[in-house]
């Protein structure tokens with residue numbers, strides 16, 4: 001290639017300024033969206049607008065071949081064209097990872113010219129520059145441009161400029177790949193965790209074969225597949241939460257969220273914002289809109305644990321959501337509609353609470369559509385040995401201290417235990433397993 005005549009300083013300065021502003025536009029186009037195909041299209045348009053590019057093309061390597069990812073200045077039919085590695089100039093650039101410059105396309109025998117061009121594109125002499133797109137030291141594609149032929153063009157400097165553009169495309173590709181990898185990892189992890197949850201809350205994990213327990217299973221199985229509101233009642237520690245999970249993970253909503261709200265654990269001042277969310281500026285410190293648990297449970301289940309402890313003003317709002325599946329966020333006027341199944345649980349005597357005026361009767365009837373009474377352990381003594389085996393095995397697994405044997409043989413209390421709940425029974429079994437003589441310093445699992 002004959003040496004180009006040096007350009008005057010002012011021309012070089014103007015060219016450099018134009019290139020800098022182009023690079024800024026290119027970087028904005030590439031970072032503006034995660035849809036890289038359209039970003040690359042925009043990059044080609046910018047090059048055409050500011051750099052005398054007549055037409056441009058980005059190809060990416062997939063399954064050993066270069067496929068057109070974005071084109072500008074070619075007929076749309078060009079989108080289907082692909083090159084093998086080493087085929088034509090584009091294929092050679094991808095194979096070698098080195099740029100190629102063809103100052104006069106008409107004089108280059110290796111130029112395949114397979115791309116159908118648009119009718120309005122010039123038929124004058126063109127120069128062709130193709131640079132590799134390199135991600136983590138391997139070539140993943142090419143950026144190719146046709147420029148109007150100019151004898152005085154500084155091709156070395158042009159190659160550097162298009163090289164910078166291609167490395168910006170490479171960076172965007174790299175970010176997109178990392179995001180895609182992370183997304184795939186999260187999806188896999190999510191699927192795995194859901195599977196684990198489903199297994200953990202499978203019916204088979206609710207231990208017991210006694211008459212009252214079997215009756216309870218039947219009720220759970222009967223209601224799980226419906227959208228009915230369920231109220232689970234029973235003494236503390238009898239397994240109400242376990243049953244709420246079992247209903248959700250055996251329902252048609254199993255793949256959607258299960259959101260638990262411990263009503264008794266949330267102070268009155270917080271419960272409404274937790275349940276219904278709030279708008280920006282609703283109160284001091286509300287710097288942004290926040291979704292409430294009802295919205296987070298969309299298409300899934302909300303579990304209102306210890307519903308008997310909820311205050312009267314929240315009860316009114318809860319009644320409306322349960323009746324109309326609609327509410328407003330705190331500080332908002334727009335109604336939010338939700339598709340959520342409600343499961344509530346309580347160990348309180350609800351009838352007494354209604355009589356004392358601490359629980360609204362209308363809300364109680366809305367919750368009490370299908371009630372499951374969980375019997376205390378003292379009423380299902382036949383379950384005790386099974387529960388003892390279950391907890392012994394569980395704690396052996398957690399403490400990894402060796403054998404998980406002789407559960408039933410150690411549990412001589414059959415028929416004599418006065419435990420009301422599986423929880424207190426759990427603690428006793430755990431203490432025995434930990435071989436601690438007094439309950440003063442229980443292991444973490446006992447607490």
Ligand SMILES: Nc1ncnc2c1ncn2[C@@H]1O[C@H](COP(=O)(O)OP(=O)(O)OP(=O)(O)O)[C@@H](O)[C@H]1O
Pocket residue numbers: 205206207208234235236237238239240241242243346347390422423426
């Ligand atoms: N039938 C059962 N099979 C296996 N584990 C059980 C059973 N019943 C209760 N448990 C275990 O006992 C513990 C207490 O159960 P859970 O938290 O569901 O009780 P709860 O009724 O919700 O109590 P509370 O009213 O105090 O919230 C949990 O660890 C649970 O796994």
Ligand SMILES: [Mg+2]
Pocket residue numbers: 240241305345
């Ligand atoms: Mg509970």
